Amino acid sequence: MSGIKLKIDGKEVEAQAGDTILDAAKNAGIDIPTLCAHPSLEPYGACRLCIVKVEGMRGYPTSCTTPVADGMNVNTTNEDIIQLRRNILKLLLSGHTSPCVVCLHKDLCEKYRPTPTKAGRTTRCGTCSNREDCSLKGYSDEYEIKDLEVPVIYNNIPVERDDPFMDRDYSLCILCGRCVRICKKLHDGKGAIDFIGRGKDARIGTVFGKDHTDTNCQFCGACVDICPTGALTDRYAKWLGTPDEVVRTTCMLCPEGCLIDLKVKNGQVIGAQATDLTVDARVCAIGRFVLPQLFENPSRLRKHMIRVVDGDRKVSYEETVEHAAEKLKSFSGEAFAMIAHPSTTREDIYLMRKFTKEAMKSDNFCVVKIDKATTLVDDTIVNGIESGKIKAAFTTGDYLGKELLDKLEVLIVADMFPSKATEQADAVFAAGALAETSGTFITKAGEAREINVCAKLPDDIYPDWKIISDVAAKMGASGVAVKSSEEITKELPESQVAKSVNEGSPIEDLALLPRIYRGHKFEDIVCALKALVIKEEPVEEETRETGEEKRFKILEKQELVPDTHMLKVYAPAVAENCKPGQFVIAMVNEFSERIPYTVADWDKDEGTVTINVLEAGRSSREVALLKEGDHLAHFAGPLGKEIDVKKYGTVVLGGGCYGVGGIYPLAKELKKAGNRVICVIEAASHYLLYWEKKLKDACDELVITTKDGSRDIKGGVQEGVEMLVGRGEKIDQSFIIGCTFMMMLVCEETKKHSIPTLTAMNPLMLDGTGMCGACRVTMGEEVKFACVDGPFLDGLQIDWKELMQRHSAFRSEEIESLPQEHSKHKHLCRTI
Amino acid sequence: MPTETTMIADIQAVLKNYTDDRDNLIPILQEVQEMSGYISEESMDVIADYLDITPTEIYGVATFYTQFVFTRPGEHVIKVCLGTACHVKKGQQIMGEIINYLGIQPGETTEDYKFTLAAVACLGSCALAPAVVIDGEVYGRQTPQSVKKLLKEIRES
Numbered sequence: 001m002s003g004i005k006l007k008i009d010g011k012e013v014e015a016q017a018g019d020t021i022l023d024a025a026k027n028a029g030i031d032i033p034t035l036c037a038h039p040s041l042e043p044y045g046a047c048r049l050c051i052v053k054v055e056g057m058r059g060y061p062t063s064c065t066t067p068v069a070d071g072m073n074v075n076t077t078n079e080d081i082i083q084l085r086r087n088i089l090k091l092l093l094s095g096h097t098s099p100c101v102v103c104l105h106k107d108l109c110e111k112y113r114p115t116p117t118k119a120g121r122t123t124r125c126g127t128c129s130n131r132e133d134c135s136l137k138g139y140s141d142e143y144e145i146k147d148l149e150v151p152v153i154y155n156n157i158p159v160e161r162d163d164p165f166m167d168r169d170y171s172l173c174i175l176c177g178r179c180v181r182i183c184k185k186l187h188d189g190k191g192a193i194d195f196i197g198r199g200k201d202a203r204i205g206t207v208f209g210k211d212h213t214d215t216n217c218q219f220c221g222a223c224v225d226i227c228p229t230g231a232l233t234d235r236y237a238k239w240l241g242t243p244d245e246v247v248r249t250t251c252m253l254c255p256e257g258c259l260i261d262l263k264v265k266n267g268q269v270i271g272a273q274a275t276d277l278t279v280d281a282r283v284c285a286i287g288r289f290v291l292p293q294l295f296e297n298p299s300r301l302r303k304h305m306i307r308v309v310d311g312d313r314k315v316s317y318e319e320t321v322e323h324a325a326e327k328l329k330s331f332s333g334e335a336f337a338m339i340a341h342p343s344t345t346r347e348d349i350y351l352m353r354k355f356t357k358e359a360m361k362s363d364n365f366c367v368v369k370i371d372k373a374t375t376l377v378d379d380t381i382v383n384g385i386e387s388g389k390i391k392a393a394f395t396t397g398d399y400l401g402k403e404l405l406d407k408l409e410v411l412i413v414a415d416m417f418p419s420k421a422t423e424q425a426d427a428v429f430a431a432g433a434l435a436e437t438s439g440t441f442i443t444k445a446g447e448a449r450e451i452n453v454c455a456k457l458p459d460d461i462y463p464d465w466k467i468i469s470d471v472a473a474k475m476g477a478s479g480v481a482v483k484s485s486e487e488i489t490k491e492l493p494e495s496q497v498a499k500s501v502n503e504g505s506p507i508e509d510l511a512l513l514p515r516i517y518r519g520h521k522f523e524d525i526v527c528a529l530k531a532l533v534i535k536e537e538p539v540e541e542e543t544r545e546t547g548e549e550k551r552f553k554i555l556e557k558q559e560l561v562p563d564t565h566m567l568k569v570y571a572p573a574v575a576e577n578c579k580p581g582q583f584v585i586a587m588v589n590e591f592s593e594r595i596p597y598t599v600a601d602w603d604k605d606e607g608t609v610t611i612n613v614l615e616a617g618r619s620s621r622e623v624a625l626l627k628e629g630d631h632l633a634h635f636a637g638p639l640g641k642e643i644d645v646k647k648y649g650t651v652v653l654g655g656g657c658y659g660v661g662g663i664y665p666l667a668k669e670l671k672k673a674g675n676r677v678i679c680v681i682e683a684a685s686h687y688l689l690y691w692e693k694k695l696k697d698a699c700d701e702l703v704i705t706t707k708d709g710s711r712d713i714k715g716g717v718q719e720g721v722e723m724l725v726g727r728g729e730k731i732d733q734s735f736i737i738g739c740t741f742m743m744m745l746v747c748e749e750t751k752k753h754s755i756p757t758l759t760a761m762n763p764l765m766l767d768g769t770g771m772c773g774a775c776r777v778t779m780g781e782e783v784k785f786a787c788v789d790g791p792f793l794d795g796l797q798i799d800w801k802e803l804m805q806r807h808s809a810f811r812s813e814e815i816e817s818l819p820q821e822h823s824k825h826k827h828l829c830r831t832i
Numbered sequence: 833m834p835t836e837t838t839m840i841a842d843i844q845a846v847l848k849n850y851t852d853d854r855d856n857l858i859p860i861l862q863e864v865q866e867m868s869g870y871i872s873e874e875s876m877d878v879i880a881d882y883l884d885i886t887p888t889e890i891y892g893v894a895t896f897y898t899q900f901v902f903t904r905p906g907e908h909v910i911k912v913c914l915g916t917a918c919h920v921k922k923g924q925q926i927m928g929e930i931i932n933y934l935g936i937q938p939g940e941t942t943e944d945y946k947f948t949l950a951a952v953a954c955l956g957s958c959a960l961a962p963a964v965v966i967d968g969e970v971y972g973r974q975t976p977q978s979v980k981k982l983l984k985e986i987r988e989s
Contacts, residue, residue: 190885194892207887208873216886
């Protein structure tokens with residue numbers, strides 16, 4: 001085939017007929033930016049970012065759709081093209097949150113706040129789970145976008161959380177159409193999503209905005225994997241960051257045995273993806289979304305246990321092996337049975353069979369059969385246990401009913417999850433399996449596929465083959481013991497081609513999704529799955545109100561701006577005693593975390609207290625999900641010291657996020673005391689400002705700052721203070737309420753001008769009464785407790801760096817505790 | 833109104849006039865809307881089945897064009913002009929009066945499916961401003977009083 005010769009940026013390049021300029025450039029190592037183009041998709045030409053100049057051609061064609069021609073002379077980076085690309089990026093950013101690109105403090109922010117705030121939806125850089133991996137941010141940084149001259153628009157589309165696995169925040173969508181196109185490509189032209197509407201109202205959606213669970217969506221996850229922004233995310237993996245490595249293995253959860261890539265970070269599985277975005281490489285919802293959630297699952301068995309006279313005892317692996325061997329010793333022969341699950345490596349099954357035969361001298365070995373969501377144990381074994389012939393069993397899961405379990409004299413279980421079997425067992429091994437072991441797996445089609453170790457097992461926890469091998473060795477059956485799984489592979493007989501039992505594949509039919517692993521239903525392990533496999537109507541929650549009981553009732557609730565919720569709570573005793581600067585501690589239910597909230601307003605006559613809550617993690621999400629008429633379980637306060645309300649002269653009140661509400665009562669009282677009060681508020685963008693009029697009425701001057709420059713001063717409270725000082729304002733005192741990062745920045749500014757600064761400290765807090773010491777902060781030489789000495793402390797003396805470190809101490813636990821539920825079935829998921 | 837089953841039968845009758853080529857989607861949607869006044873969720877499912885495409889794709893196509901509506905319209909469709917001439921002649925007051933009288937916003941239909949209200953940009957009847965079109969008939973030079981009287985008459989007829 002004759003090559004086509006062309007010139008790109010002065011370089012002689014050879015290409016094939018049918019190649020696009022983009023292909024030719026890529027092959028020649030010339031980088032052209034693209035957003036809508038993707039190697040797995042046909043050229044589309046929507047985003048226009050890949051424009052180039054071609055000599056003799058009018059305008060700037062998109063390189064992704066323009067075929068190469070002999071003698072073409074292409075320029076990919078002249079001044080005009082760079083400027084046009086900048087404009088394209090700015091227009092895209094006008095409808096997409098942009099502080100992560102244009103904020104003045106982004107470098108410091110990335111240094112001090114390496115992980116994002118886990119809000120319900122992304123309204124600013126700090127709340128974007130995708131900021132490490134966003135093409136739009138990447139190109140905007142590369143093209144040095146510093147300011148947006150275009151208006152900033154927030155589409156304010158609620159996040160879609162109707163299915164068990166994905167969060168869809170279409171307010172971040174740039175309409176590149178990658179998701180729509182990959183969905184059509186992978187599902188025979190029948191996509192579950194499409195462009196809905198047109199013009200400025202165009203967005204990605206489903207027919208009549210139906211839930212994905214009510215469409216033909218197969219939850220293959222390709223849309224999530226191909227999205228160039230943070231619009232489509234994997235709810236489980238989204239906060240876990242980017243993986244260190246991607247390891248290919250085989251999913252054993254059903255006979256299909258699909259190849260799958262597991263994303264691994266610090267030895268832990270944080271996600272999965274198909275090995276390629278092609279029809280053949282597709283995986284089902286269970287492989288893509290459930291498999292990675294099994295390993296670090298909160299319900300996972302992490303300790304070995306043996307049963308002693310007075311109950312269960314957690315013991316070492318060694319002790320468990322000894323105990324199991326001791327117990328099994330007297331049940332040699334037909335009194336013993338071993339039961340395994342088919343989602344097990346060929347090596348492990350071989351070893352279990354050998355263990356049964358050689359160590360236990362029994363023929364009673366079976367691999368259970370799976371029928372939808374039930375496991376079926378061989379009749380001979382069931383009959384054997386029923387008749388009392390089989391007295392001891394070693395199982396790898398929850399396969400036997402209560403009656404059968406009761407008949408057994410000895411039961412040994414090796415499993416990943418607790419069950420009625422582990423409760424009754426004489427010895428329980430916390431086992432490693434699936435991506436924690438190695439070996440081979442025979443697929444439905446009869447192919448032997450490799451299982452690779454992807455995840456690191458915790459100390460003292462071992463995979464199935466080692467457990468079997470060690471118990472055998474302890475029982476003196478040295479012929480069964482092995483040193484590695486590979487040793488078993490060598491021993492294996494030629495594999496026999498398995499016959500496929502059911503037609504159809506879970507990849508194309510949700511009804512065929514695997515439902516059960518080692519006797520545990522997936523929906524009991526990953527409860528969000530209930531939305532997919534159990535289409536039940538949500539249960540109406542019981543109301544907690546009893547008669548005249550009105551305490552802590554939410555009388556009014558409003559999402560003031562995205563992610564900031566105003567709650568007016570009936571708490572007359574708190575309202576009666578409230579003073580400016582104080583806070584309350586609220587709990588949504590008796591299992592919630594105790595979280596301090598600055599009081600934003602109160603009304604003694606009504607008996608109400610108002611707090612503004614910023615969604616930033618599990619507990620505040622729980623608060624955000626409350627409705628008017630709901631009750632808080634607990635609402636303690638007022639706590640902390642009030643501010644000293646007196647005449648200072650000119651007072652600056654700085655507020656960010658929830659602090660915008662927090663400074664309101666201070667403004668009122670300080671104004672009453674005869675001060676000149678200037679309020680300086682900040683928000684990431686104009687659409688996150690609230691209570692503007694309320695504040696304006698309460699103070700002498702209101703200064704507004706936005707991080708993206710979409711309103712008034714570009715920057716934050718410190719830029720506001722800088723402006724005030726610059727115009728000659730003499731500031732006698734300042735009070736600052738906001739996040740730690742913002743208060744630190746403001747203090748840097750006020751320190752320069754020796755402005756006395758009191759900051760409302762918000763460290764981790766437990767009891768709020770000075771007992772636990774969790775909220776200690778270092779102020780100069782002293783250690784202060786924010787709950788009783790504060791919340792307002794001298795910001796100029798605070799050790800901010802230490803405080804930020806303390807703040808991030810529980811980062812991984814915070815992520816783990818985040819609710820995985822979806823909007824409708826949240827009552828089913830109370831346990832996490 | 834026809835019941836759901838007769839509606840589906842009617843749509844199937846419409847589909848008989850077309851091959852199952854996806855290019856026929858827009859003419860089919862037009863004919864279905866002509867017949868039922870709107871395109872319902874059920875009709876979309878039937879059409880999707882016939883053309884072997886997803887209801888979502890049909891919805892995507894149909895929402896691109898303003899000519900298609902997806903909710904059952906009222907017996908009488910009222911279009912209130914808010915174009916330049918009607919704006920100058922206080923068309924907004926006419927709209928306000930209708931909103932007040934019917935208790936619905938533009939784009940909505942009354943609970944009894946008697947009226948659907950729509951705001952339009954220009955009807956080309958500027959000489960008659962402020963103008964209202966009810967069921968295709970232009971009523972010019974309206975006042976809040978006259979338009980209320982008009983609606984009363986239609987409601988009682």
